[in-house]
Amino acid sequence: MTLLDVKNVNTFYGDSHILFDVSMHVNENEVVALLGRNGAGKSTLLKTIAGALQPKSGTITFNGKEIHNMPTHMIAREGLQLVPEERRIIGGITVHENLELAAMTAPNPMSFERIYATFPRLDERRTNKGRELSGGEQQMIAIARAMIRDARLILLDEPFEGLAPIIVRDLMVVCRQLAEEGRTVIVVEQNVNAVLSMASRAYMLNTGHIVFSGTSDELRSRPDILNRYMGTAA
């Protein structure tokens, strides 16, 4: 079943036209990769889907409901959560308090024990302040907050950026678990190999246009596309 349907979306920053007639869809339980060079419009698309930016035209339907005119907090209540690149962990409070804050605003929060079972590292660091955490641990909290709010669709903006390979491997396992638990994930990443090994399908954005959509296997077999739009062959 289609969970998210983006149709002919055009998004602007002021007079700057950034997304051009972007269409994509995501089925329930899929992990879908969104790829493209720096400045291609990936974050802009995630923000548009999450309601942080309003498209000038086009429609976005989530779980059968039109969401493109809804404010972010209402879209979040519908079960769609953006995990932004900058993570936004609160440094002055503990790991557990960061999670409690997320749970407070959720209609059906997930139990802390399930979160800690998924992230044993956070369990060990429960009483540490946010500012004392490594980049990987901060990313775990950012994903855990979306899980605690019981999001059906999680938008991950460059979750592996700046993280050590061993942490990336752990987070990739978590991303796969999210889909196995019945959640759906869109992941923006520069790390092509990592993201294609998690995602079943991929979209490529270039200067605000979708220039490829297909399965991860199809994209892997097209080094010409990877070279042209990302400057890298997977």
Ligand SMILES: Nc1ncnc2c1ncn2[C@@H]1O[C@H](COP(=O)(O)OP(=O)(O)OP(=O)(O)O)[C@@H](O)[C@H]1O
């Ligand atoms: N707040 C803003 N105001 C004006 N232009 C912006 C703003 N944010 C981004 N842009 C521009 O929009 C275009 C798309 O940016 P976006 O951040 O969506 O790209 P991206 O594919 O996510 O790249 P990156 O990997 O660098 O984050 C770029 O040309 C960028 O300069």
